[in-house]
Amino acid sequence: MSKSPSNPKGTRDFLPSTLSKRNFILDIIRKNFKLFGFLEIQTPALEKNSTLLGKYGNEGDRLVFKILNSGDKIKKANIKALSDNKLSDFSDSISEKGLRYDLTVPLARFVSQHQNELVFPFKRFQIQNVWRADRPQHGRFQEFTQCDADVIGTNSIIQEIELIKLYDSVFSQLGFNDLIFKINHRSILIGLAEYVGAKSKLNEFISIIDKIDKIGLDNVIKEVKKLIIDVSVSKLSNLLGENEISIEKLDNLFKESIDFQKGIEDLKIILDFISVDKSFNNEIKFDITLARGLNYYTGTIIEVISKSNNAVGSLGGGGRYDNLTSIFNLKNTSGVGISFGLDRIYLQMEKQKMFPKNLDNNFDIIVINFGVYYLKKLYPLIDLLRQNGKKVTIYPDKAKINKQFSYADKHKVNYAILMGENEFEKNEIIIKNMTDGTQFNYAIEKVNLDFFKKN
Amino acid sequence: MSKSPSNPKGTRDFLPSTLSKRNFILDIIRKNFKLFGFLEIQTPALEKNSTLLGKYGNEGDRLVFKILNSGDKIKKANIKALSDNKLSDFSDSISEKGLRYDLTVPLARFVSQHQNELVFPFKRFQIQNVWRADRPQHGRFQEFTQCDADVIGTNSIIQEIELIKLYDSVFSQLGFNDLIFKINHRSILIGLAEYVGAKSKLNEFISIIDKIDKIGLDNVIKEVKKLIIDVSVSKLSNLLGENEISIEKLDNLFKESIDFQKGIEDLKIILDFISVDKSFNNEIKFDITLARGLNYYTGTIIEVISKSNNAVGSLGGGGRYDNLTSIFNLKNTSGVGISFGLDRIYLQMEKQKMFPKNLDNNFDIIVINFGVYYLKKLYPLIDLLRQNGKKVTIYPDKAKINKQFSYADKHKVNYAILMGENEFEKNEIIIKNMTDGTQFNYAIEKVNLDFFKKN
Incomplete structure (x- = not known):
C-alpha cells in the first residue's frame, strides 16, 4: 500500500477549477458540433489489437497501450519469442486488446461495422x-481528450466550407479572432513536386517541406537536394521564398501538371466562399507547405494556428481522406474531418487570460448550518431555489459561523442564507450579500426568487 | 487486417439515438449534482497497480484490466513465476498500471494526494x-459509466438527508415517482446480529441476510443455522418474517445492544426529516436486511429500487464509509456518497417508455443543397439561425431532391429551407414544414427568426 499515492506519470487529475475551464471549452465545441448538424457517437476505450495495430505505422503501434489478457489466458505467453527478443510477438501472445490511440481508426471501424444502421452521408462528432504510451514530458500526456467532427460518404466541397465555418464559429465564441486557418491540398503538393522535379520521392519530399516553419528555407533546400540530386533548386527556392504565393500564380506555373488541377479548383471555391463572408472572424490563408500527416490526407488539408503565439503549435487540424474506411473493407467512402486540440486551446486561453471570470463561482448560495432542526424549516426554500436553477450548498457541518463564511469565500459564493434561533422563532431568514457584506431580514414565505435570479 | 471489424465483446458502440437517451439521463444527473453544491473532478483512466490492487478483495483484483508495460520493460517478464503457475507474480513483472475499477478508490487516492489543494468538507461529483474484466454476459459490460457524488470530511447526518433529496430530485426529473429508497445502518445490522446471537460471525451473517430478496426467508434461516449452531432462529424468523419492522419496535427489542444506538438515532433523524417533506416524490423505507458491500459501509446504507420492476435490480446505492481515505494514509476522514446506475436506469426508462419523444430530432432545420453557388447566398441566414441556437444541417451533397427529403425525414427534421434558381433570382427562400408538408415563400431578408423559435 503506497504511503503517498499518486497518479501515474503522464496522466492528470483535474481539480474543479481546471475542469470548469476545460468544460467551458468543451461545451462550446459540443454546442457548435450540434448546431452544424453533427450527431454524437461514442466508441469503447478498448479495441481489438487487430483493429488498432498496423494503422499508425511502426512508431504508432509502439505507442498503443496493450491490455494484458485476463486469468488463465496469460499462460499462453510465448516464452520463446521473449528469449528471441521478438517483443511484439511476445506481447501479442498475452494481449488481444488495447486502448484506442485516436478517434479516427475507431470511427472507420464503427462506420464499417454499423453501415446498415447509419444514414449516409454520416455527420458524426x-x-x-x-x-x-508516449514518454511523459512537458506538454505530452498519455491520456488526453480528442474532439473530432467528420463527414463520411460525400466528396462535396461544401463540407470543407462548413468545417472551416465550424472552426471559425467555435474559436470566435471562445474569444479568438487572431487565428490563421492555413489551407492546402494534397494535389497541390503533388503539383509542386512535379514542378520542381521531385515526384519520384514524393512522400519524403513532402515531409521535408512540411518542416519549413521549424527548420527554415535553407535547411529545407539542403535536405531536398540530399534527397533528389537533380531537383530544381531555383524553382523551389523562388516559390517557397515568397512570402505569400497566390493560387492564381500557381495556376499559371503548374499548368502542365494534371494532378494539381483538382486542388486548385477546390481551394478556389473555398477561398471565394469565405472571402465574401462578412461574419468570418479569423483569417484563411493558402499555405503551399502545409502537409500534416501526409499519408493520411488525400485532398484538402487544414490547420489552425495562432498569429500571436506560434510556439503553442496548431490549435486544430484536419482534412479529407478517401481511403480510411477501406482499411475495414468499406470502399468508395470519402471522408473529411477536423479536430480541436483541447490542451493547446486551454494553454493559449490561460496565457491570454481569455476565460470568463465567473467560472470559479462554484455555488450561487450557501445555507449556513445551525443544525438539522433549523434546516428542516428552511428546506422548502432550498428546494425552491434549486428548482429554479440556483446552485445551493448547505454547509456540511454545524460548525462555527466564521468557518462557514470562510468556506463560502473560498468558493466565491454570492449569497448566504442564515436561519438561527431568532430567525426561526420569527419565521425569517437573513440573506447576506457575500460580496459587499450587506444583509437583510426576510419573512421566509416572502423570499422573492427574483432577487436571486437577477444576481 | 480484419475483414469484418467489430468492437470487443463486453464493450459497446453508442449510436446517436442511444447516446441521446444516455445523455438525457446524464444531463439531469449532472445538473442536480451542481444544484446540490457538488464540484466536478476527473481522474485518469490509468492508475498505478499499487493504487488499485488489494482494495477490492481477491475477486476484484482479478477483474482489474492490467496494462502491459511498454517497450523494453517487458523484457523483465518473470518467466519462473509463469512456469511455477504464479500468474499474478508473472503479470506484476510486466505490468505497472491498470484501468480504474471504480471511482471510489481513485477518489480516495485523489483526496489523499491533493489534500492541501482542496477545501474540506469536500463535495465532489x-x-x-x-x-x-468480467466475463461478458447479458447486461454485464466490461466498460461502463459511473456517476458518483460524495462528501468527504464530515460525519454530519445532513449529508445523508441531502443525498436522499438528491436521489429524489434526479429520479423525479427523470420521471420516476414509484421508487423505494431503502435505508439501513451498519450498526443496526450489528444490533441484529447481537440480538439473535450471531455476532461471532458478523460478516458472514450479514452477507446471508443481505440475500433475502433473492433466496427467501427459509433459505436465509437455513444458511444462518448452518453458520451458527446456537443462533436464535425464532427471534430471527419473527423479525425478518414481518412485512415491515418499524424503527420504534427495534428500539425496544434491541435496547440492550449498545452498538446499534447510533444507527437508530441516525435513521430516526433521516426518516423524520423526509416524512415532513411535502415535495418528496418517492418513498423511503427502513429495511433491516439491506447491507450492500458490507465491508465497505460503516454507517448509513441506501439503495434505490423500483416498486414496479424489482427484476432490474437497484437503480442506485450508497452509504457512509469512515475508513476509505485511511488506506492512503489520510486518517479521520469520514465520507458518504451515492451512485447512479446509468445502465439500469436506461433499461427501466426504455421499458416504461419514459424518454421524451423529441430526443430523436437530430436537427431543427435542413437546408436543401442545390450547389455551392446558391448556398453562398443563403449562408448569412444559416449563420443567423445557428447563432440563435437552431441546429441546421446542410444536405451534404447536391443530390436529387427526393433523396434530400428522405434524409430529412429519417432525421425527423422539422423544417426545410430551399433556394433553387427561381428563388435565387427573386431573393427568396421556401420554408417547408416537414411535418404537415405546407410551404411558404419568404423574401430572404425578411425571414422571421421568431417563426423558428416557436417551433
Whole structure:
C-alpha cells in the first residue's frame, strides 16, 4: 500500500477549477458540433489489437497501450519469442486488446461495422479520451481528450466550407479572432513536386517541406537536394521564398501538371466562399507547405494556428481522406474531418487570460448550518431555489459561523442564507450579500426568487 | 487486417439515438449534482497497480484490466513465476498500471494526494467510465459509466438527508415517482446480529441476510443455522418474517445492544426529516436486511429500487464509509456518497417508455443543397439561425431532391429551407414544414427568426 499515492506519470487529475475551464471549452465545441448538424457517437476505450495495430505505422503501434489478457489466458505467453527478443510477438501472445490511440481508426471501424444502421452521408462528432504510451514530458500526456467532427460518404466541397465555418464559429465564441486557418491540398503538393522535379520521392519530399516553419528555407533546400540530386533548386527556392504565393500564380506555373488541377479548383471555391463572408472572424490563408500527416490526407488539408503565439503549435487540424474506411473493407467512402486540440486551446486561453471570470463561482448560495432542526424549516426554500436553477450548498457541518463564511469565500459564493434561533422563532431568514457584506431580514414565505435570479 | 471489424465483446458502440437517451439521463444527473453544491473532478483512466490492487478483495483484483508495460520493460517478464503457475507474480513483472475499477478508490487516492489543494468538507461529483474484466454476459459490460457524488470530511447526518433529496430530485426529473429508497445502518445490522446471537460471525451473517430478496426467508434461516449452531432462529424468523419492522419496535427489542444506538438515532433523524417533506416524490423505507458491500459501509446504507420492476435490480446505492481515505494514509476522514446506475436506469426508462419523444430530432432545420453557388447566398441566414441556437444541417451533397427529403425525414427534421434558381433570382427562400408538408415563400431578408423559435 503506497504511503503517498499518486497518479501515474503522464496522466492528470483535474481539480474543479481546471475542469470548469476545460468544460467551458468543451461545451462550446459540443454546442457548435450540434448546431452544424453533427450527431454524437461514442466508441469503447478498448479495441481489438487487430483493429488498432498496423494503422499508425511502426512508431504508432509502439505507442498503443496493450491490455494484458485476463486469468488463465496469460499462460499462453510465448516464452520463446521473449528469449528471441521478438517483443511484439511476445506481447501479442498475452494481449488481444488495447486502448484506442485516436478517434479516427475507431470511427472507420464503427462506420464499417454499423453501415446498415447509419444514414449516409454520416455527420458524426465524438469527444472522448485517447491514450498513447508516449514518454511523459512537458506538454505530452498519455491520456488526453480528442474532439473530432467528420463527414463520411460525400466528396462535396461544401463540407470543407462548413468545417472551416465550424472552426471559425467555435474559436470566435471562445474569444479568438487572431487565428490563421492555413489551407492546402494534397494535389497541390503533388503539383509542386512535379514542378520542381521531385515526384519520384514524393512522400519524403513532402515531409521535408512540411518542416519549413521549424527548420527554415535553407535547411529545407539542403535536405531536398540530399534527397533528389537533380531537383530544381531555383524553382523551389523562388516559390517557397515568397512570402505569400497566390493560387492564381500557381495556376499559371503548374499548368502542365494534371494532378494539381483538382486542388486548385477546390481551394478556389473555398477561398471565394469565405472571402465574401462578412461574419468570418479569423483569417484563411493558402499555405503551399502545409502537409500534416501526409499519408493520411488525400485532398484538402487544414490547420489552425495562432498569429500571436506560434510556439503553442496548431490549435486544430484536419482534412479529407478517401481511403480510411477501406482499411475495414468499406470502399468508395470519402471522408473529411477536423479536430480541436483541447490542451493547446486551454494553454493559449490561460496565457491570454481569455476565460470568463465567473467560472470559479462554484455555488450561487450557501445555507449556513445551525443544525438539522433549523434546516428542516428552511428546506422548502432550498428546494425552491434549486428548482429554479440556483446552485445551493448547505454547509456540511454545524460548525462555527466564521468557518462557514470562510468556506463560502473560498468558493466565491454570492449569497448566504442564515436561519438561527431568532430567525426561526420569527419565521425569517437573513440573506447576506457575500460580496459587499450587506444583509437583510426576510419573512421566509416572502423570499422573492427574483432577487436571486437577477444576481 | 480484419475483414469484418467489430468492437470487443463486453464493450459497446453508442449510436446517436442511444447516446441521446444516455445523455438525457446524464444531463439531469449532472445538473442536480451542481444544484446540490457538488464540484466536478476527473481522474485518469490509468492508475498505478499499487493504487488499485488489494482494495477490492481477491475477486476484484482479478477483474482489474492490467496494462502491459511498454517497450523494453517487458523484457523483465518473470518467466519462473509463469512456469511455477504464479500468474499474478508473472503479470506484476510486466505490468505497472491498470484501468480504474471504480471511482471510489481513485477518489480516495485523489483526496489523499491533493489534500492541501482542496477545501474540506469536500463535495465532489465524478461521471467517468470504469472497466472490469468480467466475463461478458447479458447486461454485464466490461466498460461502463459511473456517476458518483460524495462528501468527504464530515460525519454530519445532513449529508445523508441531502443525498436522499438528491436521489429524489434526479429520479423525479427523470420521471420516476414509484421508487423505494431503502435505508439501513451498519450498526443496526450489528444490533441484529447481537440480538439473535450471531455476532461471532458478523460478516458472514450479514452477507446471508443481505440475500433475502433473492433466496427467501427459509433459505436465509437455513444458511444462518448452518453458520451458527446456537443462533436464535425464532427471534430471527419473527423479525425478518414481518412485512415491515418499524424503527420504534427495534428500539425496544434491541435496547440492550449498545452498538446499534447510533444507527437508530441516525435513521430516526433521516426518516423524520423526509416524512415532513411535502415535495418528496418517492418513498423511503427502513429495511433491516439491506447491507450492500458490507465491508465497505460503516454507517448509513441506501439503495434505490423500483416498486414496479424489482427484476432490474437497484437503480442506485450508497452509504457512509469512515475508513476509505485511511488506506492512503489520510486518517479521520469520514465520507458518504451515492451512485447512479446509468445502465439500469436506461433499461427501466426504455421499458416504461419514459424518454421524451423529441430526443430523436437530430436537427431543427435542413437546408436543401442545390450547389455551392446558391448556398453562398443563403449562408448569412444559416449563420443567423445557428447563432440563435437552431441546429441546421446542410444536405451534404447536391443530390436529387427526393433523396434530400428522405434524409430529412429519417432525421425527423422539422423544417426545410430551399433556394433553387427561381428563388435565387427573386431573393427568396421556401420554408417547408416537414411535418404537415405546407410551404411558404419568404423574401430572404425578411425571414422571421421568431417563426423558428416557436417551433
